[in-house]
Amino acid sequence: MRPLRSTSHALDLSLSRKYAANWVRCRKSVVLLRAVIYSTSPQPLHGRGVEGWGIPSKIQKQANTMSFFGKIRDALKKTKDSLAQKMRRLFLKNKLGNEFYDELEEILISADVGVNTAEEVVEEVKEEAIGNKIKDEKFVTDLLKDILESILDETPVPEIKYPCVMMFVGVNGVGKTTTIGKIANWFVRQKKSVTIAAADTFRAAAIDQVAVWADRAKVRIVKHEEGSDPSAVVFDAVSSAKARGTDVLLIDTAGRLHVKENLMNELKKMDRVVEREFPEANFYKFLVLDATTGQNAYAQAKVFKEAVSLDGIVLTKLDGTAKGGFVFSLCGELHVPVVFAGVGEKIDDIELFDAEQFVEGFI
Numbered sequence: 001m002r003p004l005r006s007t008s009h010a011l012d013l014s015l016s017r018k019y020a021a022n023w024v025r026c027r028k029s030v031v032l033l034r035a036v037i038y039s040t041s042p043q044p045l046h047g048r049g050v051e052g053w054g055i056p057s058k059i060q061k062q063a064n065t066m067s068f069f070g071k072i073r074d075a076l077k078k079t080k081d082s083l084a085q086k087m088r089r090l091f092l093k094n095k096l097g098n099e100f101y102d103e104l105e106e107i108l109i110s111a112d113v114g115v116n117t118a119e120e121v122v123e124e125v126k127e128e129a130i131g132n133k134i135k136d137e138k139f140v141t142d143l144l145k146d147i148l149e150s151i152l153d154e155t156p157v158p159e160i161k162y163p164c165v166m167m168f169v170g171v172n173g174v175g176k177t178t179t180i181g182k183i184a185n186w187f188v189r190q191k192k193s194v195t196i197a198a199a200d201t202f203r204a205a206a207i208d209q210v211a212v213w214a215d216r217a218k219v220r221i222v223k224h225e226e227g228s229d230p231s232a233v234v235f236d237a238v239s240s241a242k243a244r245g246t247d248v249l250l251i252d253t254a255g256r257l258h259v260k261e262n263l264m265n266e267l268k269k270m271d272r273v274v275e276r277e278f279p280e281a282n283f284y285k286f287l288v289l290d291a292t293t294g295q296n297a298y299a300q301a302k303v304f305k306e307a308v309s310l311d312g313i314v315l316t317k318l319d320g321t322a323k324g325g326f327v328f329s330l331c332g333e334l335h336v337p338v339v340f341a342g343v344g345e346k347i348d349d350i351e352l353f354d355a356e357q358f359v360e361g362f363i
């Protein structure tokens with residue numbers, strides 16, 4: 001069984017039922033206390049794996065919840081509304097028994113939490129609830145949130161160090177190029193120098209499209225002609241980034257080639273060029289996934305993970321889905337963290353992924 005996120009939670013859960021209702025308030029105090037500790041600590045958030053991302057401290061995050069993370073919450077509204085309605089119905093018609101837990105599992109599966117993950121999560125909720133004689137609706141929901149959040153916390157966002165290279169991979173149309181434009185802008189806002197490598201040479205339109213984004217974000221772009229070798233673009237971009245002392249090099253890649261195997265080989269080749277030519281850079285490979293495709297995105301992640309070692313995931317189009325639940329199977333089963341979430345088509349429509357906010361928005 002997965003341990004609860006902190007000993008204080010485990011301790012809280014062993015309290016009597018009378019204490020159970022208070023635990024919710026108590027949990028909030030623990031979060032607040034942690035926030036104060038984090039914000040006054042001279043150290044960055046060690047163990048949370050968020051160094052270097054320019055993430056505000058926990059206390060700032062709480063103060064900024066409405067603006068900074070509001071977009072993820074808004075984006076998840078469809079998922080939350082549909083889940084909340086089902087949960088309300090479930091609590092109304094069912095006492096906490098086997099039937100209740102079976103239905104809870106179905107509800108999670110309907111939000112695209114994978115079957116295995118849903119089964120594990122519900123089993124854990126059940127064990128904790130029965131073991132601690134918990135019958136309170138709010139308490140069970142909180143327990144569920146806690147367990148879901150712990151799944152996301154288990155795969156922390158990688159620490160980022162400069163100079164760095166970020167290569168974005170994914171099938172066609174998931175939002176790679178758009179994401180690169182948004183992320184370029186995101187780094188520029190943090191006063192980092194950025195270069196984009198237009199390594200999707202499969203279509204002329206792809207090169208033009210990423211050039212438009214580079215222009216919008218006001219960053220440099222290295223590009224070749226349509227049909228040229230993507231690895232040659234990467235080679236040139238790396239040389240240029242090194243010569244100029246660029247902080248961040250973002251590599252756009254093709255989402256489709258005539259044969260899937262070609263695509264994978266091409267990605268591996270670009271991967272080798274970066275490793276060989278820029279060993280001093282921190283190299284991150286991010287898979288871009290379209291959240292509206294739900295469990296299908298999970299299947300894509302499995303394929304790409306075999307070709308290149310993935311450091312993280314960018315989840316796009318979170319604004320258009322009611323099936324955000326597959327994030328839990330991504331993290332829980334593939335152990336790849338979600339780093340960014342795309343929540344619209346505009347340049348600012350990107351947020352750093354935050355487990356706590358995601359779960360709050362989800363259920």
Ligand SMILES: Nc1nc2c(ncn2[C@@H]2O[C@H](COP(=O)(O)OP(=O)(O)OP(=O)(O)O)[C@@H](O)[C@H]2O)c(=O)[nH]1
Nearest residue numbers: 172173174175176177178255316317342343344345
């Ligand atoms: N609503 C919404 N649309 C998005 C988001 N991210 C990308 N899109 C849209 O998705 C479509 C495809 O985006 P691209 O960036 O071209 O996707 P790609 O992965 O580069 O596609 P290929 O180059 O064909 O492989 C565009 O219409 C984008 O505007 C998002 O977070 N939300």
Ligand SMILES: [Mg+2]
Nearest residue numbers: 176177200206
């Ligand atoms: Mg593209």
